[in-house]
Amino acid sequence: MGPPPDxxxxxxxxxxxxxxxxxxxxxxxxxxxxxxxxxxxxxxxFHREVEYVWKGRWTVIKILFLFTRYATLVxxxxxxxxxxxxxxxxxxx
Numbered sequence: 001m002g003p004p005p006d007x008x009x010x011x012x013x014x015x016x017x018x019x020x021x022x023x024x025x026x027x028x029x030x031x032x033x034x035x036x037x038x039x040x041x042x043x044x045x046f047h048r049e050v051e052y053v054w055k056g057r058w059t060v061i062k063i064l065f066l067f068t069r070y071a072t073l074v075x076x077x078x079x080x081x082x083x084x085x086x087x088x089x090x091x092x093x
Contacts, residue, residue, distance in 0.1 A: 027083075028083050031076065031079055031080050031083060032080055034076055035076045035077055035080045038072065038073050038076055038077075039073070042069075042073065049069075053065065053066070
């Protein structure tokens with residue numbers, strides 16, 4: 001939800017635009033770093049995951065572990081993909 005329709009748009013100055021561009025680049029860098037760390041963690045620990053998790057019996061804990069492990073990868077990867085600007089058709093309307 002945004003501001004009410006009659007709210008005036010604040011004045012934008014070059015300094016404000018430059019600041020938001022700077023903040024956006026920092027956020028992008030942090031997000032891509034987080035995604036790289038997640039992929040690295042998956043690569044380093046996948047053989048242990050197969051040995052200790054996938055070969056065991058199915059329990060609620062196993063399901064929760066796998067959900068959080070892979071849902072995080074999908075969400076962070078999806079956000080990184082969206083921030084690249086290559087995703088089309090997403091609007092706020």
